[in-house]
Amino acid sequence: MALRVGVIGGGQLARMMIAPAVELGLDLRVLAEDEGMAAQLAATEVGDYHDLEVVRAFVADVDVVTFDHEHVPQQVLRALVAEGVAVHPGPDALQFAQDKLLMRARLEELGVPQPDWAPVRDASELQAFLDEHDGQGVVKTPRGGYDGKGVRVVRAASEAQDWLDGLADGEALLVEELVGFVRELAQQVARRPSGQIVAYPVVETVQREGVCAEVIAPAPHATDRLAQVAEEIGRSIAEGLGVTGMLAVELFETDDERILVNELAMRPHNSGHWSQDGAVTGQFEQHLRAVADLPLGDTAPHAAWSVMVNILGGPQSGSLGERFAGAMEAHPSAKIHTYGKAPRPGRKVGHVNVTGDDLDDAVYVARAAAAHFD
Amino acid sequence: MALRVGVIGGGQLARMMIAPAVELGLDLRVLAEDEGMAAQLAATEVGDYHDLEVVRAFVADVDVVTFDHEHVPQQVLRALVAEGVAVHPGPDALQFAQDKLLMRARLEELGVPQPDWAPVRDASELQAFLDEHDGQGVVKTPRGGYDGKGVRVVRAASEAQDWLDGLADGEALLVEELVGFVRELAQQVARRPSGQIVAYPVVETVQREGVCAEVIAPAPHATDRLAQVAEEIGRSIAEGLGVTGMLAVELFETDDERILVNELAMRPHNSGHWSQDGAVTGQFEQHLRAVADLPLGDTAPHAAWSVMVNILGGPQSGSLGERFAGAMEAHPSAKIHTYGKAPRPGRKVGHVNVTGDDLDDAVYVARAAAAHFD
Structure with missing residues (x-):
């Protein structure tokens, strides 16, 4: 029988696990908050993840539990673990993504550079x-x-x-401290329960109004030293916090060439969406492999550059689907990913990935394709 | 509302349409022959595709109909078309994939080289x-x-x-005629109802006991002339037969440097599986774009070489899943695709794709990873 992976939360991150789960032959099951959510196709239950009885009933039919988000309460997670359920990432790790004060204190203990x-x-x-x-x-x-x-x-x-x-x-x-940063970076790593860790190349992220807008992989002008420092930070946090699954470490690069940890996410993350089309193993496949304790996949990029541009808000009227033909016709190399969500100002409703040998071209095509959905 | 694509047939080709359908935001619905088939996740009906009433009920809820196989009877297809259903490929094209005598006569009319x-x-x-x-x-x-x-x-x-x-x-x-061929090739093209055609690079296919065993993309040592002739054959058949969706043309390369058409398939085809991981637009995404009459995607390869090796039969006991860890650990760059089928001698139960700059390495890794499932 296929290994059953249960995902708590029915958003776009759960949705984007469906494709690699099908190819890997994993039986993906989703506990969605509501009917008709992004991960609807794999939703086997609808219910409130704050309710231990709901979660307990959902996990009864799965082999391992993971998450679309970090909001499941500690008491629910700890009850599952006490009952012998495999939860990845587990509550001991996840608390540091749920509480930023706990995170800061723990990173200080680990000697990780931070503001x-x-x-x-x-x-x-x-x-x-x-x-x-x-x-x-x-x-x-x-x-x-x-x-x-x-x-x-x-x-x-x-x-x-x-x-x-x-x-x-x-x-x-x-x-x-308000850090005088020159840009923001993100470092993704994946870690299995049995300890194996793999790292993706460090990427540059561009935020607009606090929301991720674009990602370039690898980070342009990243020196070997910078890439190495970022990777070491990612690995030491994954190990130090006992993270299982994907870990995204959001970083500031300062004007005095330091790298400081901003935020953590213990799941596939917007800064890693480029890897769906730009790396041998995309972050959604990698997360599934990691939480299932399967050997991790090659993180090497396919092309010199990968660019991800979010589709934020979507068209003021109608559906994303109505804009598809125009975007596809103008940009046949753009990979358009949609989340099955109704357009709404500021909402992440999809993204575009473009890979290529020329960074300027890739940025241009990704932005132009995404603009068809404004 | 998302465009609804109905697939008749619940095998692995329908299964492998699920991943791109989710990312494109298409609502994929499958009429499966039985419960528990490869495309189970997207199966919305189970029934006999020979039965017009069954098929008519299935297509009532979709915008366009396509296929996992070529076995739906002409009278069923023609009844749907007469009732205004969008069927791609349509019966006028599909008859040439269903009847090899019809195909030979039509290719002769088109002047396509054949035995x-x-x-x-x-x-x-x-x-x-x-x-x-x-x-x-x-x-x-x-x-x-x-x-x-x-x-x-x-x-x-x-x-x-x-x-x-x-x-x-x-x-x-x-x-x-029993053709004295030096090797077998395959040419994939996609064609939209509105006429746009794109071609993939010609590939080499290796058969064992009449079953596709390996594919190398592009075909090694293919001259520009050979690649051009193969592409022209693919394009002229797609146009001449009015194919919509993916078309695979199986070809013989003879010892006197001719290319002759062996067989046709009007759907995603085993010889195109490499494109899932080796091309900007995989054949399953391309098929969906084509049958939905959306602009076609870039067919460029990601890497110098892509190699596909079928997993035939599977392990004598147990499931494919039990062999996963070994294959993944030994070959982190191998992309393993499974069909959710029970192992059975000679049955296609999955395949492995590997891409890279060195052909010998890619062949080695793909074969070695697939061998873990024997």
């Missing part, structure tokens, strides 16, 4: 941090943020007063 | 053909043959007596 940071419980603690950092900082809610939500640049403690007021007893906000 | 051939109704007609062709020939049943079945090399009319005895009134066998 200055502090937990702050009130305005005076926050103001003290700002005073020590040129009067500015980035305040983050430790939990629940994504795509720029839960992140605020402040130049006075009063600018975070609403969040401070909302803290319960024992809670804190995270404040970080 | 000498004749329809034979009795032993004296067959013997007369053999006498004119060095006393030997290849006898074929015009309908229903595949993977070497329905094909027999004979050196006397009596060797086909059983088939001759089985002919109904008005039926004939096909006899062809």
